[in-house]
Amino acid sequence: MTEINSLGTQTTVSPQAIKAGMTGELLRLTQPQPGLMAPGETAQAEVMSLRQVGQDFQLVLRLMQANGAQTQLQASASQPLPQGSQVTVSQPESNRLAIMLQQASASQIATLTRLDTSKVPVGTLLQGKVLTNQVLAQAPGQPVVYRALVSLLNSAQAGATLSVDSPRPLAVGSLLSALVQGDQSLRFVPLSGRQDQLSIAQQLLTQQNRQASLPGLLNALQQVARDPGADGELRASAERLLASLPEARQLGDAKAVAQALNNSGAFLEAKLLGGFPASVATDLKAHLLRLINVAPASVPGAPNLSPAALAVTMPALARNALGMLERVSPKPQPGAFPLPSRLLKAMEDEGDLQQLLRLAAAAVSRLQSHAMSSLQQTGTLENGNLQTTWQTEVPIRHGQEFIPLQVKLQREETPQQQADRQQESADPLQALWRIELAFDLLPLGPVQVQAQLSLGRLSGQLWAEREQTARLIDSQLGTLRERLLARGLDVGDLECHPGTPPQGPRTRLEQRWVDENA
Template identity: 40%
Template sequence: MSEINFAFPPALTGATSAAGGLTPHTLRVLTSLEGLLNPGQQLQAQVLARLETAQGQQLSLRLTLADGRSVTLDALTARQPELASGTRLQLTALSDNRLLIETPPGAARPLTRLDLPAGSLLQARVLSSTPAGNLQQIVAQLPDGRQLLLESARPLPVGSLLNARVLDDRSLQFIGPDARVQQLDLLQQLAGQFARQSPLSALFTALRALQGQPLPPPLQASVERLLNSQPSAAQLGDPRQLAAILRNAGIGLESHLATGQAGALDNDLKANLLRLLGQLSSFNPTTALQTPAGSLLLATLPTLARQVLGALGQRPERQPGLNFPLPSQRLEGLENPSLQLLLKLAAGAVARVQSHQLASLAQATTSAEGQPATVLQMEIPVRDLPTPVQLRLRGEDEPPGKRNAKQRARQWKIDLAFDMEPLGPLQVQAQLCRNQFSGQLWAERADTAELIGRELGELRRALGEAGLEIGELDCQRGTPPAAPAASLETNWIHVTA
């Protein structure tokens, strides 16, 4: 950063007091400041003690210098306004051993609680960091000028920027620079994969069109393996088979390989897609597939600098790959696919699975309440369904304010999106916690919404027989409303490209 030049504050004129020309907003230090402070230099101070004298108020001050050092010295000031012990001041050094009070008493005191929604992201600049027993007492300033009074187990450099997430009205969670860079890299990769993805249904439609046609044996084996790995709708109703289907949805491929479970990947969706892609590439060597590293070119240096220097990460609604469900698109020419089209669809299907994997990681940082979350997002191609079933599982602990740590239970949120005839597109949002189940269904067709509404009693009965306590259960026509507006982001640096 370039140096910022400014003019020294002029000496204050106007009314004086009996304390030798002291104004209400200046201090006269009783020891020399030469070699300690230069005129124009800014610093923080805290009043440790106050004594009334004939010349005014004699204060014992603890100064926090720009390099983080603390110095204690005595100073005189006018009797008005009164500076009580514990008062925090922002000062600017003047000539003749004088200090200008930039934030005189009467200004707003530092906030000790925040009226912000849990999960909000904010940024503040550290003004002072002083020991207070085993903790550090920190004063930080928000971009709008308000100050926060914080306690931390470790000191923070004066002048540094801190990024934090609001846990509740009295707690913040610091976000380290490394975590921010990792989140940026994750979002960049997600943007690249999402741009290349294509629906799994398009690939399976094209592969079914190839059945009965002469194909090279290795390619034929890859096609048959992928088609045969599709479960039926009946299998989704069996708990054991459903568990196996979820394990084979492709999102755990890398984990299985890392733990030496390569033998369990015969039915893994992503593994079979990669096998098919390899076979197609061998028959079309002139085609160069895009690599995941190419997505990194989407990031520009100003974007990276903005993220690292303090702008908060992209909000979920601005990142298309984080929307649920992932959109479908209609493609032409699937009845008689060419090798070139098959190669494109296979590469797009792999990118589709990877979009789900990256979206799971991006959403698993913390919940809206700041609690650690586990997110599994996947897509399951099902025989006889026009589009795969999209599923998102999110598990998070109950907010800490509700129960103590031993009593807090795991909350599970389930999102489903699927399409079956004659019902048409359906979406489900459900919550499960402590055996209590509630859910909301959306049907795009009016007759389907009416049918489900009439059958909700039967659904409630079946869930009750399964041992669940049923809360709200409803069905509406349309699609779920958009996600709520992102929580407040408070930044020093804000750039809109």
């Protein structure tokens, strides 16, 4: 990202302003105003608006004469006068206004040449509109520098005009976002990232309406695996997928948890890009795509596509080819966690294989919804910290049942921690880590967990929708604390509440949990 440094001490008046002031050509009126002011009379003027047109600057002035009369004038100038500038003018000719030289520097009072970090602390996200952009004269051999006036649109200094120097031109009229690095330094945040997040949010609104929970598909695959009359290749594909699922008792081991997350489907694209065929073979999403590639062979009229083509076109093509209809239901909020449970009902005149394909396509869509939610919540926070999100779902075998465990991990790093990580000198525990879990286990019912780990200190909140479950968990928190302490963790607050976690009106990228250091 580009570093933009605000100006240091300015000269009292630029050479162009001195020359223009001496010749009375600093301001040229769009329409001549003969007799506006008597010879030798001066008046106060305020710049109401500023707009750059080519190399000239178009101004709207409000002239306040000594007799109290106020007049709005349009004028052009060779140098920009920021909005809000107060100047003293005289009228040597009917089509010109001259600015008194001692007022030329005073007009710069409305222009910020440095930021007041008590009003806009370091890390504040500033938004502004580019009013002007000029090339500064430089000595031969020196890099080109552009000077721009930017009107601030937010923060405690909204309405002020900021003068910035940049190694590249800033388009007049464009909107900018920048993080405050210091009183004379800004770091621009590309708007493309915000547009990408908006696009992701729009995709989520429709994507989440296409997905369905994993247990419906897994139960159907169990029936296929037990059916001796099922197609041999299809039955083998179903058996491989079911055998790859972890059992609940295995997740007491940290390595087994890491392997389950790695095989959850959230990292399939990264594995393909990195060239790791061995890890792709055990990936849940890869299993689903293989299943979808095998099943259509027995469906009349279904397209015969390669796995590579299916990976690109799923799940939209499968839905269209098999006549899967969009269900009419309230659209969940993008970025919401956990994804709601949703089961597809069998459609009339639909065979088992069509239903199996519908369930598989909906399962792939659910994994994609988790992936897009991760992208939506990954970005730079208002304080300048980088928040990275991984969200996925791990189906766990529990006896003859399948329990989908929804997981969301977040890492928040300061700019310095980001730099240390790039140099491979960072301690992962220095970052702020958050984890959310959501599962529905009989007879406990739906349970959600939110925990955060920072500098070895762990704190957490649990919610159980059933009040008796909340009481049961609360009675066991002492044992949980002892086990965590035995692992070498410094344990903070641990609480359990009945109900569900509160959801604020803002997106998760903007929302923070309780900071114990505040």
